[in-house]
Amino acid sequence: MTDHIAPEQPGHEKHGALASPTPPPGAAADWTIPQHWDELTEEDHWVWDTLFARQQTLLHGRAVAAFEEGLDVLNLSRPGVPNLDEVNERLAARTGWSVVSVPGIVPDDVFFRHLSERRFPAGAFIRQADQLDYLEEPDAFHDLFGHVPMLAQPAVADFMQALGHLGLQAADLGAIHRIARLYWYTVEFGLARENGGLKIYGAGILSSFGEAHYSLESSKPNRLAFDLKRVLRTDYKIDDFQPSYFVIDRFEAVLETVQQHDLPALLGELDDLPDLSPNHIDAADRIAA
Template sequence: MSVAAIPTPTKLHAAEPFLIQQDWAGYTPEQHDIWRELVLRRMPQLVQHACAEYLDGFHQIGLQADQLPDLTAVSKRLQPRTGWQSTPVSGFLPADAFFEMLAARMFPTTTWIRSRESMEYTPEPDIFHDVFGHVPMHAHPVFADFLEHYGKVCAALTSADALERMGRLFWFTVEFGVIRERGEIKVYGSGLISSHGECTQVVERIAGLEIRDFNLEQVLEEKVDTGNMQKVLYAIESFEQIYEATKEAEARLG
């Protein structure tokens, strides 16, 4: 049985025990079918409401609707563009390992796929959330630079309060970010990209959701609710805006 391994030229310390190999040949036809159904369910909405950078990245990294992604192949297409890799890990990482990997442009990617009984929601990220939701944005140079810098900033912080505040910046950008594109709200955060319910709330402006202009001070103070649909989102005007916001947050909190 062939095993796909991704090279790790950067020496990791905190993350090293969590690095694994993706056994792509070991996925079953049922698991490929689940991936296919998830992708085909999401794409019609995303073609209309995802930002242009996400849709471009989806094609640039070679994602396919009919089979689970081979992380080696994804990284071979991604790395020449922005230096990022989609690196397989065993599961949820502690903070120091997570930030270390981001700082090295290695996105920690789980390799398991949810069951058919959990198609709508899974409490822990799976390969659909990680690759379909996150990785296309890593093909965008400014977003790629922002994410690396974010990892470096967080890796250097020692205050629990500062880390919590920086976590809010991640939540309202990388996970639940929206952007104004030609006057329309488009989604780019992985939690919106990979979740039909969360994205529909944005698209249909369901009552109770407030979309505010991005404001770093407000974002750093906004409480995160991981158990319910989002009540507040912050719309950026460009990806340069969140890169600069990370630098500003570093100056404030570091």
């Protein structure tokens, strides 16, 4: 299909098996590498500028206000792929987060460890000019444009760190797939109610030309009120637009909901319930108007 960028998620593209293999040559023990910004080509910068201009125009009025406010973290003094040194100076001043460059696939425990310490792993490469609308592995545009503006929002920054701790805890309990679902349906493909309408905040939608239209305007997907247990039970698609989206009312509420639950007890409860397909709808679901 077209107009789809497969974003990162635990257990799939960016994150590999739970047991960490040896980092690749040139990477540190935590799998980070230098960005090597000065080695990026003119085409790399052209791709970034083209995608940035297109998505910024498309998302005006479709994205949550926090995203547009956070874009100034990327609005640097020069065009092209952002230099992480400059991004991190701005981002750290906002929320204490930083972006670290990684070579590609990162093991689950490494990924969640970074999140738990307020670091976001970003792919060190950017797609080619003939891949503007389709890419199997998330690149610098998805990671920086999709995630960094939202990380400038304190409530989102705190939730992402909490996800890091939850991921490490769930890994010890053999339930990493549950936190992968929570990550997927919030950080990557979340919608929010704002000023009486639905807006986008998930990075997988923010960085996709096609899904930014589809998630809000198509009659095909389900748009469901966020329910933690429901999310943790729901599988997701990694190679197509989403059949279902979960809608939050405010960012703080998601973190509060997560913190109110005893994770081991909740995961044990869910072990006795069947998983749900991403297309599933039942009488208990609340449709988000």
